[in-house]
Amino acid sequence: MDGAEKIRVENLTKIFNTGRTSVVALENVNLTVEDGEFLCVVGPSGCGKTTMLRILAGLEKPTSGRVYIKARNAGKPPTAVVFQGDSIFPWMKVVENVEYGLRIRGIPLEERRAIALEYLKKMGLERFADLYPYQLSGGMKQRINVARAFASDPEILLMDEPFGALDEQNKLILQQELLRIWEGSYKTTVFITHSIDEALLLGDKILVMTAQPGRVKAMLEVKIERPRDIILIKSSPVFIELYREIWELLREEVMKARNMR
Numbered sequence: 001m002d003g004a005e006k007i008r009v010e011n012l013t014k015i016f017n018t019g020r021t022s023v024v025a026l027e028n029v030n031l032t033v034e035d036g037e038f039l040c041v042v043g044p045s046g047c048g049k050t051t052m053l054r055i056l057a058g059l060e061k062p063t064s065g066r067v068y069i070k071a072r073n074a075g076k077p078p079t080a081v082v083f084q085g086d087s088i089f090p091w092m093k094v095v096e097n098v099e100y101g102l103r104i105r106g107i108p109l110e111e112r113r114a115i116a117l118e119y120l121k122k123m124g125l126e127r128f129a130d131l132y133p134y135q136l137s138g139g140m141k142q143r144i145n146v147a148r149a150f151a152s153d154p155e156i157l158l159m160d161e162p163f164g165a166l167d168e169q170n171k172l173i174l175q176q177e178l179l180r181i182w183e184g185s186y187k188t189t190v191f192i193t194h195s196i197d198e199a200l201l202l203g204d205k206i207l208v209m210t211a212q213p214g215r216v217k218a219m220l221e222v223k224i225e226r227p228r229d230i231i232l233i234k235s236s237p238v239f240i241e242l243y244r245e246i247w248e249l250l251r252e253e254v255m256k257a258r259n260m261r
């Protein structure tokens, strides 16, 4: 891998065999993500976005091809994943949830507690540290998931529609918080979303995938300066132009996906 590359996906194909049928979820996907880059992935439903993320997380094996993640530090976990649903442990306090990854790695209590509290503070949740998840709203739980992923300090962050289930106002707040926390770390991130808006707000690059089987349709660069402001960005000419371009690319694929059903 070359010096700036953090993730390399090479000729990745994934076929699911289920009884009599087989589904080609991904076909010959090639891409690279540079160190410190935020990649957003958009594509029609069923085009293999989650499958690709699960392969990057090591939760699923490729049928053929490879993924490489360049590790800088042998002590760090290769990935941390934030899914759409609620995946925090109900029997642990908020702060214990956030420090969980560090605890698994044997980081002493005092050190891991300080890190967890720092990320809770960044997500505006410091005062809820000693509560249990059932005492929190859905939006707050998702903020805990994000704080936990950053606190575990992985080589790369993987997010699968983390804000997909939230209402519009909560989504805006979490996007803004994610931007702030990410712009303080520049952690290599792959973020799946159905929303072109969200991809443009967050991403340095946007991967547009084809309808099933999922292939790379386009890789676009979002040349909008950071730190970004969600409200200002939406009225910028770059945003409007890229939105149109991505929608044109996606519309073709969404129509294809509809005709396949």
Ligand SMILES: Nc1ncnc2c1ncn2[C@@H]1O[C@H](COP(=O)(O)OP(=O)(O)OP(=O)(O)O)[C@@H](O)[C@H]1O
Binding pocket: 016, 017, 018, 023, 024, 025, 043, 044, 045, 046, 047, 048, 049, 050, 051, 052, 212
């Ligand atoms: N474990 C599995 N067994 C069989 N088929 C699967 C499995 N996981 C995914 N698939 C199929 O692979 C294809 C890609 O699924 P995937 O969930 O990756 O798509 P997606 O782009 O994330 O979809 P969505 O946007 O709706 O979440 C789909 O046709 C799906 O039914």
